[in-house]
Amino acid sequence: MSSQPNQSLIDGIRCLQYLVSSDRAIGCRELARLMGINTTRANRLLMTMASIGLTMQDEQRRYLPGPGIHALAAQSIRGSALFSRALPILERHAPRDIVVALGVLWEDQIIYIWHSVPGSQTTQALAGYRMLPAWQSVIGMALLADESDEQLMQRFTEAQWLNLAPHLEQQRKTGRVVWHHDDGEVSMAIPVGAHQAALAFAGMWNVEESVVEARLGELEQLNEKLLKVPDFAGKSDADQ
Known part of the structure; x- marks a missing residue:
């Protein structure tokens, strides 16, 4: 065979x-x-x-x-450990005054399986499923950092690489990405477990550094809650 x-x-x-x-x-x-x-x-x-x-x-x-x-969607959701374990935590603990997203990396694209905006309901956050090029996404930056620069430079244009490179270095050094956009928005992401997924906060505009640090603390706390769920960190029950 x-x-x-x-x-x-x-x-x-x-x-x-x-x-x-x-x-x-x-x-x-x-x-x-x-x-x-x-x-x-x-x-x-x-x-x-x-x-x-x-x-x-x-x-x-x-x-x-x-x-x-x-039918395929329903079966996929039922079979997704990432989705089934993350959903209750995000419903209960995700902040409601900023954008909160959970995404996975697929073919240099980020698939958002949870994407809430201020005031949105759970059903709207789930309906926010979409795809975005990884080089344009703070989640993509956090996840692409696992690959070597040599591999990545072959897949992205020079302009895309210039946008990616400093954030990849930040992820490798600190375990997180904080992106200060040119328009004043701040977004941040941190990898989640062993699912090629990352959790992100965004939609923070022209905020002081003290606010950025406070939000980073919230992001890390939410990530810790996800990782406490059995199997979420890629461990077996016996390893918990």
Whole structure:
């Protein structure tokens, strides 16, 4: 039996993830460009998934997630230790006056599985699921720091690397990232356990350094609460 990965299966899963992460119907050519594959292959993948209800087409023959995606989503949530263990902690302890996000790294993209804004309800935080390039995300900066500069410089443009590099160094030295944006916003992130995930606070504008330090303390406390949940830090029950 071959030990080589099944590329068709890999491409099918990637295709579905890119489609679901889009906020709109997407054409076959655009999806092929995002994935870095040819249009014929993308079309074949989409049509195959349409045959089992995972994709569907609109009037312009662009693709959308199909009805089968709901069953897959429910099964994925049920099977996600990260999601099931983090949700009660975030509902109970996440601050409500700033942005709070929990995201995972996938293909140099950050998938937000929790994203709350001031005044939002739990259902809105869950509906905030979206995808953002890792180099534009404080969560991405915190997670990419696990990789070497040599690996990363091959995947990002020079401008993207200039944005990433100082924050990667900060993560490696301090175990956290604090990003002072040019527009006055401050965001911060810290990795969570062994799930290729990170927790972030954002939406703090033109705040003094004392506020930044206080928020860092809150972020670390919330992260500690997550890590106290069994298996969240990547340990077995026997190691607790």
